[in-house]
Amino acid sequence: xxxxxxxxxxxxxYAVGAAALLVTxxxxxxxxxxxxxxxxxxxxxxxLASWGPHLGPGTPAAVLLAIAxxxxxxxxxxxxxWRTLLPVTWxxxxxxxxxxxxxxxxxxxxxRRLTTRYEYLQVIDxxxxxxxxxRDFTQHILLDSPDNWPAHIAGHPPAATLxxxxxxxxxxxxxxWAGMWCVTxxxxxxxxxxxxxxxxxxxxxxxxxxxxxxxxxxxxxxxTSADAYFAAVAAWAVALLALAVTRRSLWWSGASGLLFGLxxxxxxxxxxxxxxxxxVLLLRRHxxxxxxxxxxxxxxGVAVVPAAFTLAGFDWWEAYHLLVTRYHQGAGGIRPYGYxxxxxxxxxxxxxxxxxxxxxxxxxxALLSRRTDRPHRAAELRLALLVSAALLALLxxxxxxxxxxxxxxxxxxxxxxxxxxCALLPHPRAWLTGQVVLxxxxxxxxxxxx
Numbered sequence: 001x002x003x004x005x006x007x008x009x010x011x012x013x014y015a016v017g018a019a020a021l022l023v024t025x026x027x028x029x030x031x032x033x034x035x036x037x038x039x040x041x042x043x044x045x046x047x048l049a050s051w052g053p054h055l056g057p058g059t060p061a062a063v064l065l066a067i068a069x070x071x072x073x074x075x076x077x078x079x080x081x082w083r084t085l086l087p088v089t090w091x092x093x094x095x096x097x098x099x100x101x102x103x104x105x106x107x108x109x110x111x112r113r114l115t116t117r118y119e120y121l122q123v124i125d126x127x128x129x130x131x132x133x134x135r136d137f138t139q140h141i142l143l144d145s146p147d148n149w150p151a152h153i154a155g156h157p158p159a160a161t162l163x164x165x166x167x168x169x170x171x172x173x174x175x176x177w178a179g180m181w182c183v184t185x186x187x188x189x190x191x192x193x194x195x196x197x198x199x200x201x202x203x204x205x206x207x208x209x210x211x212x213x214x215x216x217x218x219x220x221x222x223x224t225s226a227d228a229y230f231a232a233v234a235a236w237a238v239a240l241l242a243l244a245v246t247r248r249s250l251w252w253s254g255a256s257g258l259l260f261g262l263x264x265x266x267x268x269x270x271x272x273x274x275x276x277x278x279x280v281l282l283l284r285r286h287x288x289x290x291x292x293x294x295x296x297x298x299x300x301g302v303a304v305v306p307a308a309f310t311l312a313g314f315d316w317w318e319a320y321h322l323l324v325t326r327y328h329q330g331a332g333g334i335r336p337y338g339y340x341x342x343x344x345x346x347x348x349x350x351x352x353x354x355x356x357x358x359x360x361x362x363x364x365x366a367l368l369s370r371r372t373d374r375p376h377r378a379a380e381l382r383l384a385l386l387v388s389a390a391l392l393a394l395l396x397x398x399x400x401x402x403x404x405x406x407x408x409x410x411x412x413x414x415x416x417x418x419x420x421x422c423a424l425l426p427h428p429r430a431w432l433t434g435q436v437v438l439x440x441x442x443x444x445x446x447x448x449x450x
Contacts, residue, residue, distance in 0.1 A: 058102025101223030135313035186228025257301020279389030359421030390417030
């Protein structure tokens, strides 16, 4: 190993060590705060989880998938034809998420996740008249309002709830179908990120990123959480924009706009995905200059969903301001900002893994490096810019104070875009081993909830 490679590896390990120390500090400080003042409202800080070592029916499958993914994942990602790699990535990600969820069993791990008193399925019957429900939606956001919405319904625009209402209407009723929807759709986010990385950086880096996207510890929270579904919609909005500006396609541009509009009506915080979209436009600005008409279907598409909900009587801005009030009426107004502003980042370490800490270190090095003799230097720089935009969006969400705790779930749409930084790491199997071990430990030692 050359001196340069040893130096890079040493710096990677420093980044890993710093990330591990951050998590340790968040656990110890969080335990102290929770034991003394009980203001964190989580049982196992910084995660919304409780200690509960256990095995389950998903354990054998999860272990086998982890071993197979580490052993064969990088080779398959490098050799499979691109058109084959994408469905294989989706299938593998779906299997990994399902196997981890089934460690808690079908009932607790999937079927009951979206049926608790905080969740969307609790209000299905209140949407018998959808137009009326949309007109009155803002009247039930505040805690002191009559028949106030449960936390997750009040905390999101109505497109989130409407998704599960429509599933119910077509016969896919109950928590099992809702959970399967979130897992199978959420797993496509990995494919969307691969498509975007290939379009914006290059295919080699996308292939190197694929195993890290599939085997991310984030899979623990993607099964079963509506945020996995939100992450997929947001990821496809970015991916289709990347295709639009690289292929000069008006159709892809319009489709991207539609998904961006939908994204903003699934979660208020996902308006920050605009920062990732801005990075896409910056990286492919030449395509926009050559065909500025690409922006027209994009903007038209973005307007469709907001226009539909506005005409139906839902006021996004009014709802958001009421949500801020509701947030501070509940646990969000008590949880200490001084702890969560940095403990949230420890949650991010846990969902993206220690490999991503090293990958982000390499991302920073790629941005600052002046070396031009490295192969794929331009592609690595483009990837670094894309990852940095996602990191910026995550940091803005953090500083806003509207994401105190539960960010291991809420930040999935941003965290997925940090994972491609692992494509910059050498020896992928060693790093992947750390990723799958972390995911298996988290799911077997903790009982997660939201």
